[in-house]
Amino acid sequence: MPFSFGGRTSSGDGFPGKGTALSSKKGFNPKDAIDSARDIATYAVEMSADIVDNAVDILKGNVAEGVNNIVQDSMDIAGHTVEKVKEIATGRDDDEA
Numbered sequence: 001m002p003f004s005f006g007g008r009t010s011s012g013d014g015f016p017g018k019g020t021a022l023s024s025k026k027g028f029n030p031k032d033a034i035d036s037a038r039d040i041a042t043y044a045v046e047m048s049a050d051i052v053d054n055a056v057d058i059l060k061g062n063v064a065e066g067v068n069n070i071v072q073d074s075m076d077i078a079g080h081t082v083e084k085v086k087e088i089a090t091g092r093d094d095d096e097a
Helices: 030-059 063-090
Strands: none
Touching: 030 063
16 A cells, blocks of 8 residues: 655555655666675775774874874765765766766
8 A cells, every 4th residue: 555755655565666765767776785885895994904004103193193184084984985875875876967
């Protein structure tokens, strides 16, 4: 039985219908979501090496630069994650928008 939520109607099968965040021209693809999640994890692990290097800088006495670089690396990880989650939610890359 179809129902309405937030001005959008479900198809009655328990999944969001047209017009929701999980539907687009391309549609939600679980394989792409897994690939994006893997990419997020890989990027975070790669960046963690930089964060460790920055922690070494802090231990050597270069506190301001080390902390600044850790914050920057963390923001890079967050920005990358946001972009990938957006791709998962919309089912497309920004290049296709």
